[in-house]
Amino acid sequence: MGVIYVDGSALIRFLPGVRFYEEWNGWAVPRLNELATTQLGLTELRQAAELSPRETKARAFEIVERVKARVPIIRFSDExxxxxxxxxxxxxxxxxxxxxxxxxxxxxxxIATYDIELARAAELYSLGVVTPGMPAGWHNGSASPIADVKES
Structure with a gap:
């Protein structure tokens, strides 16, 4: 089974109130052992948590800590x-x-991403693209009504 790289645009979907929160969590939580990110992704998640409303900020940072504890970190290399x-x-x-x-x-x-340009580029490198809540092909103009969700 392959690893699914999660960028910051996808990681922020773990935060309540963010668009596609339900779809992302429904898809990602059962697959936590298949996900990986970088320190950059975690930084983007922390920045989004910082922007949370005061009344939900503590919960947002609790989620950041859970993601940090459960999603492995890929280190940047020269390659x-x-x-x-x-x-x-x-x-x-x-x-x-x-x-x-x-x-x-x-x-x-x-790769799990909600960034259209990144999704397009990932396909050029033969990576699959998943974006829970978005239709298949959303990033290349060939969207179908079926959500682009990778089955386990």
Whole structure:
């Protein structure tokens, strides 16, 4: 079974009140042992938690700590940075780093993202793309009414 790399745009869906929260959690929680991210992804999740309303901020940071404890961290490598440098001409810097992490990790075969450009680039590198709550093909204009959810 392959590993699913989760970028920051997907990680923030663990936070209540974020669009696709229900769909993401329904899909991701049963697959926590298949997910991986980078320190960058966790930083993006922490930043989103920081923006939570005062009354829900403590809960948001509790979720950040749970994700940090349960989702393995992929370290950036020289090979990762090489891929990211090439991708930076078409992707935002963080998206390029996420792509490099996913592409260069030997166990990763899928990326979970809500970033349209990153999803398109991931497919060019033969990675599967999952985006719970969005229709299949949403990122390339061929959306179908069936949600793009990878079955276990």
């Amino acid at each position: 990762n940075v090489n891929v990211s440098t090439h991708a930076a001409s078409v992707l935002k810097p963080f998206a390029a780093l996420h792509l490099g992490a996913a592409v260069t990790h030997p166990a990763v075969d899928t």
